[in-house]
Amino acid sequence: MPPAGSWASSAARRRNMQAIRSRDTKPEQLIRRLVHANGLRYRVAARPLPGLRRTADLVFRPKKVAVFIDGCYWHGCPEHYVSPKTNSSYWSDKVAGNMARDRDTDQRLEEAGWKVLRFWEHEDPAECAFVIEKTVRPAKDSA
Template sequence: MTDVHDQQTRSRNMAAVRARDTKPELMIRKALHASGLRYRLNVRNLPGKPDIVLPRHRAVVFVHGCFWHRHECDLFRWPESRTEFWRDKLNANAARDMKTAEALEKAGWRQAVIWECALKGSKKRDFQDTMQRLIAWIRSDEQAITIGGE
């Protein structure tokens, strides 16, 4: 009985995890729009289906959760239960991120990764400064930028 209940609880918890329209993503989208930048969301024909695509600037923005994308920061901890499952899953996510980055670069797209820890937690950055850095990067010719917590 306990195993079935645990499995049902796990399934409900996993179902609550959003793949798009997360709070950090919405914050970034709102700031980009307020700065006059226009974008498309989750473009399916691009590798990795980026969270935000700015076609005019040939730039994409990924808003990565530190846990799901295995960022080595204060917000990431390896789970203590089902360790083999989680290692395989999170390692596969990280490997897919690398393949996606290579494919986007090969296709001529510039890439930004904003980590969750830049926006929340004990080492979060000032949001306005973070957005100024991102917007300056979008308007520049730099190939890539990664913004994490301090």
Template sequence: MADWLTPQQRSFNMSRIRSAGTKPEVRLLALLEAMYPADEIVAHPPDLPGRPDFVLPEIQVALFVDGCFWHGCPKHGRIPEDNRDYWEQKLRRNRIRHRLVAHELRNRGYVPVRVWDHELKSGTREARRKIRRAVKRAQLSSGL
């Protein structure tokens, strides 16, 4: 489907998309607060690689919530037909960056966990499972 906006209009629209305080982040925060005390959750720590959306610093778990479109979800991600090469490269770079960030976090003793937006929309069972598994790994590696 062809884009009906001019490049300038599309650029303006894209520049308005937030990177913090999004609906998926709010959903993830609500889930985390249902699982852990609020004072154990830190949002957007600037000192960690990749700037995780949330961190459980006491147990060293770094959490990211990824939008299906922006991060190329295998179930729901769709590459736009317009400017397809750009989007394929962008999503490829995102995946490479995710791997590098995960490696850097592990080197610092953190367990990274990525939750897809759709895992927070359609019930939270899968997201809870991912978080619990990451917490268990972190506790095992730290001897807690």
């Protein structure tokens, strides 16, 4: 039986869900380490826009670049997301809401002049770091 007032299907599920990190995940840490080693400095888990109650995983304020490293389950990765067998309608709605919020966040940031980079947790961290560096520190014009 779930704890009183809880949306979790059981006490064990509730404990499991509470243990899931919303920041400082392994994919985030790997990418941050590589980006930092390339000499780039950034804010971690920061709000790109003061009035927007959403945080990006890495924020490069002067360059107006926001980086998100999305978990395959929580953000509905087309390659890896599998709908759960238990309480599937709740979780499917939850993930669909996350995806809609991601699109809304992208749109709001782009309208404010920001460049948004999104990566899946399964992507190669070195490739992600390379794309981030090329975006934040574009090559000088040779003209």
